[in-house]
Amino acid sequence: MPRSTWKGPYVAVSLLQEVVALARKHPNWWNKGRYIGQKAPEVINTYSRASVILPDFIACRFGVHNGKSFVGMEVQEAMVGHRLGEFAPTKATVQHKAKEVNTQKKKINPKTGKAA
Numbered sequence: 001m002p003r004s005t006w007k008g009p010y011v012a013v014s015l016l017q018e019v020v021a022l023a024r025k026h027p028n029w030w031n032k033g034r035y036i037g038q039k040a041p042e043v044i045n046t047y048s049r050a051s052v053i054l055p056d057f058i059a060c061r062f063g064v065h066n067g068k069s070f071v072g073m074e075v076q077e078a079m080v081g082h083r084l085g086e087f088a089p090t091k092a093t094v095q096h097k098a099k100e101v102n103t104q105k106k107k108i109n110p111k112t113g114k115a116a
Contacts, residue, residue, distance in 0.1 A: 009052035009081075018044045019060060034059035045070050049085025064088035 003010065023030040026041050034040070038059075045063035053075055063070030064084045071088035079087065106115040 009054065011051045011054060012046070012048035015044070015046050015048050015051050018046070019056065022060065040074070043072060046084065049083065049088065051084050053079050053082055053084060055080050066090045 022040070022042060022044065026033075029038060029041055040059060040061040043061045043063050045065070047065045049064060057075045058077055058080070059075065061072065061074045062084060063072050064087065065071075066088045067090050073084075073087045108115055
């Protein structure tokens, strides 16, 4: 079941505090720079994969923990409403080895009549 609408989206308090601290530390970027395409001056590392991305997070850079390391991501407008954990996969994709195909014809020994 989805979260009830009257509760609102879940965002970790520590994550909100870090975003507010970023806004206070770099007011020029927060007010103008992020709207004209400047990159965020800092990366906010978080373990809170369940937090919902808010519109205030647009253009912020987050490092979301995947269980082993922090996966970097920059929030874009299309990501609003999704959870941070959706953009940091926890499992590596498996790449199976391709079988080697021998395309050369086998040479037949004329004396024995068998493949060499």
